[in-house]
Amino acid sequence: MDPMTVPVHQGTGYPAPFDADVRARKKRKLGDALGLTNFGVNLVALPPGCWSSQRHWHSKQDEFIYIVSGILTLVMNEGERELSAGMVAGFPAGVENGHHLVNTSDADAVYMEVGDRLAGDICEYSDIDMRTQIIEDGKTDRYVHKDGTPY
Amino acid sequence: MDPMTVPVHQGTGYPAPFDADVRARKKRKLGDALGLTNFGVNLVALPPGCWSSQRHWHSKQDEFIYIVSGILTLVMNEGERELSAGMVAGFPAGVENGHHLVNTSDADAVYMEVGDRLAGDICEYSDIDMRTQIIEDGKTDRYVHKDGTPY
Numbered sequence: 001m002d003p004m005t006v007p008v009h010q011g012t013g014y015p016a017p018f019d020a021d022v023r024a025r026k027k028r029k030l031g032d033a034l035g036l037t038n039f040g041v042n043l044v045a046l047p048p049g050c051w052s053s054q055r056h057w058h059s060k061q062d063e064f065i066y067i068v069s070g071i072l073t074l075v076m077n078e079g080e081r082e083l084s085a086g087m088v089a090g091f092p093a094g095v096e097n098g099h100h101l102v103n104t105s106d107a108d109a110v111y112m113e114v115g116d117r118l119a120g121d122i123c124e125y126s127d128i129d130m131r132t133q134i135i136e137d138g139k140t141d142r143y144v145h146k147d148g149t150p151y
Numbered sequence: 152m153d154p155m156t157v158p159v160h161q162g163t164g165y166p167a168p169f170d171a172d173v174r175a176r177k178k179r180k181l182g183d184a185l186g187l188t189n190f191g192v193n194l195v196a197l198p199p200g201c202w203s204s205q206r207h208w209h210s211k212q213d214e215f216i217y218i219v220s221g222i223l224t225l226v227m228n229e230g231e232r233e234l235s236a237g238m239v240a241g242f243p244a245g246v247e248n249g250h251h252l253v254n255t256s257d258a259d260a261v262y263m264e265v266g267d268r269l270a271g272d273i274c275e276y277s278d279i280d281m282r283t284q285i286i287e288d289g290k291t292d293r294y295v296h297k298d299g300t301p302y
Contacts, residue, residue: 001239031215034241038213038267039190041239062189064182066217066263088152088192090185112217114265116189 003043006033014054015143015151018128021051031114039116046072046109052101054128060121063091063113065101070109072101077126093118098126154194157184165205166294166302169279172202182265190267197223197260203252205279211272214242214264216252221260223252228277244269249277 006028012019024047031041046052055075067083074081074089077097083089091099103109123132123141132141133148143151157180163173175198182192197203206226218238225232225240227250234240234252242250254260274283274292283292284299294302 001241003237003239030239031213031241034215034239035243035246036213036215036241038244038269039215039265041215041241041265062182062187064185064187064190064192064265086154088154088181088185090152090182090187090192092186093189095186114190114192114215116267118189 024050046103055098068110197254206249219261
């Protein structure tokens, strides 16, 4: 399959004001389009200035990224690092080191992300008063304040 | 991380004579090197004539591939299809359509493969008298004939 045939989803479901820096993100859900369910694979384009997400880490799910084109800045607890095309990074479940990618260059950048879908995962955001909470069905999550109050 | 810093594993654990066509395969286990456990991510180089594997499908595990460079021929029940750099394919768990990649070109080709590690998976080989069987610990598998006799 040619990934360019997969529809683009632009934006984020983050509550305001946390959506602002991620709003220009364009995601193609390749794994879903191919019928995969155990993990997701997305091809993501970030224009200059755009973030991949708010800085976060997952309690149960692993994450992997591969830089397809352009240059992206990986931000973690220990600081920043530039990643160029062909480089990879991994974020093992349960490691409390929030990460995200920021396009600090003046050109578009594209990366591929893989994440599994183990049930009961919680996502903690490092820099803002937000985390996710599993709701009644045991699968879906929602954004809440650190004290559990819903957004 | 630069994938080129990850050690190369050449070859296959297939019993003879099924190893012959896969012997030149070079695999870098990126996910393992990054500390990921829920799924594997490998960067695989196939010289001309080499196969990715024997043609197979998985009972419980999803698979995804992304062509990094070169041209590879995807073989499935319905025939052959050429995949060039940037193209992707997915093989959902339980779909009884054996697949593999063959480098029918005269240049090296490189692809990235992702597969989850759900327990209890069985791998069925389409063209040969082989499948995998889970052994006592419930995690490890081994190669057996279709009738269950070990190789």
